[in-house]
Amino acid sequence: MELIRSGTKIPFTTYRKHAVILSTLVNLIVLAFLLIKGPSLGVDFAGGTMVQLKFQQQTAISDIRQALESVQLGSSVIQDFGQAGSNEFLVRVEKVGIEIGALGDQIKKALSDKFGGEKFEIRRVEFVGPKIGEDLRWRGTISVIASTIMMGVYIWIRFASAFGARFGLHFGLGAVIALVHDVLITVGALMLANYEFDLTVVAALLTIVGFSVNDTVVICDRIRENLRKIKRETLESIINTSINETLSRTLLTTGTALLVLVALYVLGGAVIRPFAFSLLVGFISGVYSTIFIASPVILLWGDRLRR
Amino acid sequence: MRQSVLTRLILFGIVTVVALVYLVPNFIGSLPSWWSSFLPAEKIHLGLDLQGGSHLVLEVKVDKAVEHHVERLRGDLTNNFREKAIPGVSVERVEGTQLSVKVPAVDQERVRGVIKGDFGNLTEAKTPQTSGGNTEFFLILSREELRNLRDTIVDQSLETIRNRIDQFGVSEPIIQRQGQQNILVQLPGIQDPQRAKDIIGKTALLEFKLVDDNANVEEAAKSGAPPGRQVLYGQVGKAGTGVNVEKVPYVLESRTLMTGEYIQDARVRPGEQLQGPSVELILNNQGARLFEQITAANVKRRLAIILDNSVYSAPVIQERIGGGRASITGSFDIKEARDLSIVLRAGALPAPVEIAEERTVGPSLGQDSINQGVLSFIVGGALVVIFMIAYYKGAGLVAVVALLFNVLYMIALLAGFQAVLTLPGIAGVVLTIGMAVDANVLIHERIREEIRAGRAVRSAVEAGYKNALPAILDSNITTFLSGVILFQFGTGPVKGFAVTLCIGILTTVITAVYLTRIYYDYRIGARRLERISI
Numbered sequence: 001m002e003l004i005r006s007g008t009k010i011p012f013t014t015y016r017k018h019a020v021i022l023s024t025l026v027n028l029i030v031l032a033f034l035l036i037k038g039p040s041l042g043v044d045f046a047g048g049t050m051v052q053l054k055f056q057q058q059t060a061i062s063d064i065r066q067a068l069e070s071v072q073l074g075s076s077v078i079q080d081f082g083q084a085g086s087n088e089f090l091v092r093v094e095k096v097g098i099e100i101g102a103l104g105d106q107i108k109k110a111l112s113d114k115f116g117g118e119k120f121e122i123r124r125v126e127f128v129g130p131k132i133g134e135d136l137r138w139r140g141t142i143s144v145i146a147s148t149i150m151m152g153v154y155i156w157i158r159f160a161s162a163f164g165a166r167f168g169l170h171f172g173l174g175a176v177i178a179l180v181h182d183v184l185i186t187v188g189a190l191m192l193a194n195y196e197f198d199l200t201v202v203a204a205l206l207t208i209v210g211f212s213v214n215d216t217v218v219i220c221d222r223i224r225e226n227l228r229k230i231k232r233e234t235l236e237s238i239i240n241t242s243i244n245e246t247l248s249r250t251l252l253t254t255g256t257a258l259l260v261l262v263a264l265y266v267l268g269g270a271v272i273r274p275f276a277f278s279l280l281v282g283f284i285s286g287v288y289s290t291i292f293i294a295s296p297v298i299l300l301w302g303d304r305l306r307r
Numbered sequence: 308m309r310q311s312v313l314t315r316l317i318l319f320g321i322v323t324v325v326a327l328v329y330l331v332p333n334f335i336g337s338l339p340s341w342w343s344s345f346l347p348a349e350k351i352h353l354g355l356d357l358q359g360g361s362h363l364v365l366e367v368k369v370d371k372a373v374e375h376h377v378e379r380l381r382g383d384l385t386n387n388f389r390e391k392a393i394p395g396v397s398v399e400r401v402e403g404t405q406l407s408v409k410v411p412a413v414d415q416e417r418v419r420g421v422i423k424g425d426f427g428n429l430t431e432a433k434t435p436q437t438s439g440g441n442t443e444f445f446l447i448l449s450r451e452e453l454r455n456l457r458d459t460i461v462d463q464s465l466e467t468i469r470n471r472i473d474q475f476g477v478s479e480p481i482i483q484r485q486g487q488q489n490i491l492v493q494l495p496g497i498q499d500p501q502r503a504k505d506i507i508g509k510t511a512l513l514e515f516k517l518v519d520d521n522a523n524v525e526e527a528a529k530s531g532a533p534p535g536r537q538v539l540y541g542q543v544g545k546a547g548t549g550v551n552v553e554k555v556p557y558v559l560e561s562r563t564l565m566t567g568e569y570i571q572d573a574r575v576r577p578g579e580q581l582q583g584p585s586v587e588l589i590l591n592n593q594g595a596r597l598f599e600q601i602t603a604a605n606v607k608r609r610l611a612i613i614l615d616n617s618v619y620s621a622p623v624i625q626e627r628i629g630g631g632r633a634s635i636t637g638s639f640d641i642k643e644a645r646d647l648s649i650v651l652r653a654g655a656l657p658a659p660v661e662i663a664e665e666r667t668v669g670p671s672l673g674q675d676s677i678n679q680g681v682l683s684f685i686v687g688g689a690l691v692v693i694f695m696i697a698y699y700k701g702a703g704l705v706a707v708v709a710l711l712f713n714v715l716y717m718i719a720l721l722a723g724f725q726a727v728l729t730l731p732g733i734a735g736v737v738l739t740i741g742m743a744v745d746a747n748v749l750i751h752e753r754i755r756e757e758i759r760a761g762r763a764v765r766s767a768v769e770a771g772y773k774n775a776l777p778a779i780l781d782s783n784i785t786t787f788l789s790g791v792i793l794f795q796f797g798t799g800p801v802k803g804f805a806v807t808l809c810i811g812i813l814t815t816v817i818t819a820v821y822l823t824r825i826y827y828d829y830r831i832g833a834r835r836l837e838r839i840s841i
Contacts, residue, residue, distance in 0.1 A: 001698045006759055052672070104667075105501050123672040125500070127665040132364065136798075143796035147789050154785060200731055203793055203801045207808070210789025211742065214782035218749070221778050249752045253745040256694060260687030260741035264734055267686055269679035271356075272734050279738070 004248035012291055013240050013299060019292035023181055030188035039191055042198030043126050045140065047133030048094045049103050052124035055087040055115070064089060067114035071106045082270040088123070103127070140202040144183060147206055151213040152176035155220065162224050174297035175216045178289040182212045185285040186278050195274040204278035211257070212286030215250050216294045222246050223298070239295050247291075254287050312829045319822060323712065326719035333722065351722045354729030356800050357677050359670035360495040361503060365468070365660040367488045370403070372460045372658030377404045377448065380429070384408065387425055393417055405432060408444040415442045428452040457488070463657045465490050470653035471506050489663060500667045502646065510615050510659050511650040513567030515601070518609035518621050522558035537561045539611070541618030542638060557618050559611055564601050566655070569594020573651035575644045576634065584644040585636040586651065595631025603627035614647075666799065680733035687737045688714075695744055699751050701840025705823050706747035713743050713811075713818040720810045729803030739811030745782065746819035749775040751841055764839050768827050772820070779820060783812045 043050040053064070061078050068076065068091070082088040093103065104125045111120055128136070152172040160168030183205055190201065222242040230238055258280065265276035332338060332348050342348065355362050381398050384406065388396040396418065397409045406429070410418045415435070422429060422444070429452075432445040448456065461484060468490060469482045481493040497503050519536055532538045540554045572589040590598055602610070602624050611621040612635050619637040639647065691710070695703035717736065721728060754771030762770065787809055794805035 003698075006756070054671075108501075121669060121671065123669045125665060125667040127662065129366070129661070129663040131366075132664045139796050143792050147792045150788055150792070151785055154788065158781065199797065199801045200804075203731060203797060203804050206789045206793045206796075207738070207786075210786035213785045214745070217781040217785065218778045221781070245756070246752075249748055252698070252748045252752075253742075256691050256744050256748070257738070257741035259690040259694060260683075260737050263683045263687035263690060264737055267679055267683040268734065268737075269676055269730075271676060272679075272730060275731065275734060 002248070003251055004244075008244050008247065009240070010244060010247075011240060012243050013236050013295060016292060016296035016299070019288075020296055023289070023293060026188070027181060027184045030184045030191075033191060034187065037191075039187065039197045040194070041137070042196035042201075043092065043128050043133075044198040045128075045133055045137040046094075047128050047130040048092065049125070049127045050093075051091045051104060051107055051122060052081060053089045053091065053111070053120055054123050055089070055120045057087065057119065058085075059087055059089075059115070059120075061089065063114070064091070064111070067110050068107065070113075071110045088270070136199065140199070144202065144205050144209065147209045148176060148179045148183070151179060151209060155213070155217065158217070159220060159224065170298055170300075171216075171220050174294040175213055175220075177297050178216055178286075178294040179209050179212060181289045181293050182208055182282050182285045185289075186282040189281040190274070190278060193277065195277060198274070200272070200275040201278055204275045204282065207279060208282030208286065211283060212289065214253070215246075215286060215290035218249065219243060219246050219290055219295065220298075236299060239299055243291055243295060250287055250290065254283050257283055312825055312832055315821075315825050315828075319712075319825065323715070326716050329719040329722045330715070333718075347723070349722065349725060351718070352725060352727045353673075353677075354727045354732065354800055354803050355493060355495060355666070355673075356668050356730045357673045357680075357728065357733075358495055359668050359673040360493065361497055361500045362664075362666040362799055363492040363494070363504070363507070363662055364485060364664035365464075365490045365492060365507070366663040367461050367464045367490060367656075368659045368661060369457045369460050369488045373404050373448075373453070373456060374400075376456060377406060380426070381406055384422075384426065387421060388418070391417075391421060393421070404447060406444075406446040408446060409441050410444070412437055412440050412442045418442075418444070422446065460657045461488055461490070464660060467654050467656050468492065468507055468660075471649055472503075474649045474653060475503060475506055477503070490660070496670065502642075504662065504665075506646050506649055508660055508662065509650050510656045511567070511653075512615055512655045513570070513651060514563045514613045515565040516559045516561075516563055516611050516613060517605060518611050519558045519560055520609060524556055524558050527558045528556040532558060535561055539613060539616055539618050541621070555618075557611055557621060559613075559618075564610075565594070565597055567651060568654070569597065570651055570654070573648040575641065575648050577641070582636065583639060584641050585634045586644050586648050588633045588635065588651065590631035590633065592631070595629070598631060598633065599627060599629050676730045677733075680730060680737075684733065684737050684740075688740050691740055691744060695747070699747075699841055702747075702751050702754075705826050706744055706751075706819065709747070709818040709822045710740065710743055712822055713814050714740065716814040716818065717807070717811050720814065721807065724806075724810075726806045726810070727803055728807070729800040731800045732803030732807045735804045735807030735811060739807065739815065742786070743811065743815040743819055746775075746779045746815060747823065749779055750820070750823070754839070754841055758839075758841075764837060765831055768831070768839065772824060772827075776820070779816065783816055787812045 061080070064078055065076075068078075076094070077090075077092040079090050079092075080088070081090045091107065104122065104127075108122060152175055154172075155175045156165075156168045156172030158168070159171045162168070186205060186208060190197065195201070219242055222245055223239055226238045226242050226245075227235075230241070233241075261276050261280050261283070265273060265280060268276055329347050331342075331346075333350050338348050377400055381400050384398045385396075388398075393410070393414050395411045395414070399407045399409075401407045408418065408422070415437075426446075428449055429446045430449045432447045435442050435444045437443075447453075465482060465484060472480050472482060472492070472494070477494045477497055479495055481491065483491050485491040492507065494500070494503055522533065522536060527533065527536065527538050536558050538556050538558055540556055542554060569590045570588050571591040571594070574587045574589070576585045576587050578584040606624050606626060609621045609623050612619045612633075614635075619635050622636075635647070688710075692707050695706050695710075697703070699706065714736070717739065720726075726732075750771050753775045754767050757767035757770045757774075758764065790805045790809040790812070794802055794809070797805055
């Protein structure tokens, strides 16, 4: 079976201007939203308490809210969680500074009074104090930035020996720009889909960074090979050839990863869903960015590559 | 140049047997004794998110304890000056942990001598100020002393918490220091996290103080206690039930006569008739002597028993009490009495602790997560297997066999390293399946290209492996790097993901590249690679 016929020649690089404009625009919008609205942070990063409840019978959110009014939680958010009909809810409370972990107990008591002790179950309690939340936020941000830069440096060093330090740097920069693009697209998609940012999402972003750079490496590798093999053509045509030659690999690899991610997204449960979602978006964006973003960046500076 | 096919087969055979040995304990309930005596018997450790349990990060409020320490030093200094007969000295604690020593200027040098000689752990924060015939010294704990003190406080807290958890009875708890002043506590599989938190978090500072019967309680409660006195509250009615709880104020002499540090043992005594249960304290020799002195000197007065600033009871001392036994009664049920005896036995925390982070997962959610994780593993894996065989046929089948070994080695390594498997960790295993075949895809696409370019099958396979290798290594190294960063950054479950991701990369390179290669080399060696199904 062949997904991409050999000898396929899609002139990817001719679309590069459109792609760059489109991507820049989308990224700027995401950035603007990040700065103005800010991502909605989960308990890990914002601090506060989150309680996951499972009821045996169908229960209305308004009833839960009513039951919890007696404990005066301050601003609390109650939402459905998990599959429809699973009767699971998340209660999120911002309020902190109550006696050691007493909040879970209070919630339990208030609900027992209204629904009866056996009718529900507290399945998960997460509490993160403000100090730790801030610490995690900081470390999460730093780790995504650090790994992105690290990938750039890796590619720089990796290709410096083949083309000299300067062009190695161009490859590295191309990769970093592509990665920033992927991370921003994923962040945008998460905000659009109303997912909260928590530790697993950061884990997903780091994985995207590590995975998405693979395609860039493979294509850069092919460009290097073709530069040696084909002497008469322009750099643009060589880059295009390289993208086309590796296209089926790019699609296949991401394809198999997407297969398992879809399985995780559908079957892995509500806890892991934001993680699977992030990876799905990030990996798809990774294919696009490698083809349309990383390569043009190389082309931008690369005309002197042949001399 | 290349090792023979046979040598490599034997090598992989050995690796596979070792891997299976590590896996056996996970699938067989009770191992025969000869097995566990010299073969690994450990099961894969499940994270708290899968087996249920509580993960707590406690912050030790070290500053509070340092303040207490400085307050004690203040007392020592005052006494010392009194003994050395230096008049007119006043010592006060200012700004938390600073001591201000005011002396008549004439005695300045003598006072300095005392501080230098007997209080070497104090240093001057700034130069003394002289005004109106008085000199004021500003003393703080020396940097080294402060560091030691803080360290000791956190270590002592950890030991106390460990004692309490041991007595509470949790199997395989993890209790360790984290950073400057945090303590990490993991309690797998506990049924009542709230009770555990209450036991761990209670400062359990037990104090005995005299009740001032002459004081006007109502007035003191309203407008503050007179000097040398303090107002603390006790509860009437059963605490926790919300019924009939009433706060009763007591006016006490501020001086603490005795604390819980002399407690040797604490036992629950069931209640008689109308009374609830009580907790009997057994004091050590020193404590028994002290208690005897105290009771002898204060017959007919009321002695308040105070735990964490709450008055439990204030019985009248009928006579001198020898033998070192005291008992705490109050409004608590048998369970609360048992918890109280645990914390009293384990001793007080040197500083209050606060919960800085809590993650508790109930056992049913953990089981659900395992089921969902396993289901997505099976379905995801099946999809990849079907795809690879449909797309690459024979070569796909080879890759799939390699993938099976990949998963086998991966789980064996997880067991061998005693790594903790978490829900994101399972996701990491699932993801590895999806990404592992990347190496095979790279190789297969190369082989196809080489065949298209007109090479013979045999040399196409060799060139395919050779040319694909740099890209395979690159892509795995980059993912590995991300994994390492993630491991550094992550906590708990996320760390589990980083671990499986990194382990998966190692096993992927080994199986997808080297294991499949054995098969092709075998066919090349047997001169049976004229055609290839790819």
